[in-house]
Amino acid sequence: MTHVVACLDGFDPEYLAATETPGWDRIADEGSGGTCEGLVPSLTNVNNVGIVTAAFPAENGLTGNTYYDPERDEQAFMNDPSHLRCETVLQRRAAAGETVAALVAKDKLVEMVGQDCEVAASAENPPDWLADAVGEPPGIYSGGASAWLLDAAVHLLDTRDLDALYVSTTDVIPHKHGPGEPAAEEWVREMDDGVAALAERGDALVATADHGMNHKSVCVDLDAALDREGLDAEVVRLITDEHTYHHQNLGGAAYVYLRDGDAADLDWLRDVDGVEEVLPTDEAAERFRLPADAVGDALVLGTESSVFGPVDDGVRGEVDLRSHGSHHEREVPYVTTTGATLEYNVDAFPALE
Numbered sequence: 001m002t003h004v005v006a007c008l009d010g011f012d013p014e015y016l017a018a019t020e021t022p023g024w025d026r027i028a029d030e031g032s033g034g035t036c037e038g039l040v041p042s043l044t045n046v047n048n049v050g051i052v053t054a055a056f057p058a059e060n061g062l063t064g065n066t067y068y069d070p071e072r073d074e075q076a077f078m079n080d081p082s083h084l085r086c087e088t089v090l091q092r093r094a095a096a097g098e099t100v101a102a103l104v105a106k107d108k109l110v111e112m113v114g115q116d117c118e119v120a121a122s123a124e125n126p127p128d129w130l131a132d133a134v135g136e137p138p139g140i141y142s143g144g145a146s147a148w149l150l151d152a153a154v155h156l157l158d159t160r161d162l163d164a165l166y167v168s169t170t171d172v173i174p175h176k177h178g179p180g181e182p183a184a185e186e187w188v189r190e191m192d193d194g195v196a197a198l199a200e201r202g203d204a205l206v207a208t209a210d211h212g213m214n215h216k217s218v219c220v221d222l223d224a225a226l227d228r229e230g231l232d233a234e235v236v237r238l239i240t241d242e243h244t245y246h247h248q249n250l251g252g253a254a255y256v257y258l259r260d261g262d263a264a265d266l267d268w269l270r271d272v273d274g275v276e277e278v279l280p281t282d283e284a285a286e287r288f289r290l291p292a293d294a295v296g297d298a299l300v301l302g303t304e305s306s307v308f309g310p311v312d313d314g315v316r317g318e319v320d321l322r323s324h325g326s327h328h329e330r331e332v333p334y335v336t337t338t339g340a341t342l343e344y345n346v347d348a349f350p351a352l353e
């Protein structure tokens, strides 16, 4: 029995609406499909780790691409397994004697989701035997990297006796191309072909996404806004990572750590244009199942069209990009051969049991 979970990075439901997807539709007809909720902050690693641990951040500990360490008073990338507070489903299955594999786009993610896997590889730096079999992967900033990952997953299913396989693609195309644009249509067709090929080979499959994607036109400088109010604070923009080509480190979610005072001092922030919600620690933890000890004094979420980042002069500026991070990119599509109904994308592995 081979269980396959495919996470199509940035596969917003609007892409499915804009392009014909016969493979996806057939799985939905014969099994089930629909939309489910991803995790907030709606970021790649948060959701990949959520899916692979089958757990919310409150349990698995992964709260963003970047975190703030108050004791050292510095921000750092949250991109290695030391940040995980629980085992992955793949680790538990490997410990039970099963053969498991994980294929992801980037090296840093493979360290977190590929622990104890017989095969744990990235498109960024694949082992020679995989590149020899599937071809050299296009660069991870190219549109072809996602199709290469699904091809590599098909190759593993064809050549190995796996009990479980996780494959996760990259969101460079949805960051750069909206639904219906030619490059997006090509990508959607490649994802559709790949998912159909996986469904043919696995005994049970869930395909879903980590987060959606929206066009962003407004940038709010939270540091400048807090400064203007005379508040000494650390703003952690949660999308911040080393892969800035995708999103320019502009996303719609931030944790705010106040050096003095508490979340009540941030009430005014709700009225700043481009800010949709300011959730104090306990509220954020409860609503999005986040660990209360790692989200600062408040979680700040943007509107559908806004991101948080530096503005040259003042608090509010204009941008033109596609990005994610807020609860507006939380809804994701799914299909499964099992007929199960998924409430959350983190239910993907449990839905196969």
Ligand SMILES: [Zn+2]
Pocket: 009, 010, 043, 044, 045, 171, 210, 211
């Ligand atoms: Zn992503």
